[in-house]
Amino acid sequence: MRSAGRLFRSWDASLVIFLATWLLPSAHVQSMSYFDEETFDSDPDHLRCPEDKIITEVYPCADRDGNKVAKCFRRRCCPGYHYVLGRCVSEDMDVCADSPCEQQCTNNFGRVLCTCYPGYQLDKQRYLAGKKPYCIDLNECEFENGGCSQLCVNTEGSYRCACKQDYRLANDSKTCVQTGNGSSPLSA
Structure with missing residues (x-):
């Protein structure tokens, strides 16, 4: 003993x-x-x-x-x-059962791991202060125009590309092509 x-x-x-x-x-x-x-x-x-x-x-x-x-x-x-x-x-309790997180909860060996959905980023200061929302919309348009050749429109949790007048969005949903005269796609 x-x-x-x-x-x-x-x-x-x-x-x-x-x-x-x-x-x-x-x-x-x-x-x-x-x-x-x-x-x-x-x-x-x-x-x-x-x-x-x-x-x-x-x-x-x-x-x-x-x-x-x-x-x-x-x-x-x-x-x-x-x-x-x-x-x-x-230890048998599901620590995520009471939804302690704003968006996503992972049981990480008995500890709560809160993460945000794609298109959102964790605001650490708000999270540590207990202020919601702490998952803040990420403005994808701020980085290289979201990959769009003309216009980038930020939406909640995502973004979309748009085109100026007389252009339409190509099949890749990022490149704008001129309508009517069959010209080649514009570069970003």
Whole structure:
């Protein structure tokens, strides 16, 4: 049988890969239960996990000289749970089921990965601030006129090419050809 300390370090090391670690402001510590090396049960089947599935680990903090100055706290999810958008959810739960993203959601090993549809780009500042919409229409016409030989019309999430008077769009939907006299296509 492994000792509680060894089991804890082993369990802790594997969690670093899969679970988010975040600091807990000291104002919230008093109401939380915690496990540390002294109280962690050596049998993982008998781990006492709080109702909110958050384990708060207490450990001594040290200053730059190595002097213990305070207690620090680190929060982790219980085994079988992972951190998603501020809470611990079951590893079996589809993290995209509640539609946490504006456009596309991918379950990336238990983490939510929000992406935008083609024709849109992620505005990182708006996303981090929680301001919607954060998937902003990409103006394809700003780059080389969208590949259009004459006119480029930006639309929501896409674009289309258009032609000036007396020209029509060729089969490639980008090149304009003169109508009536059969002249060759214009170059961009």
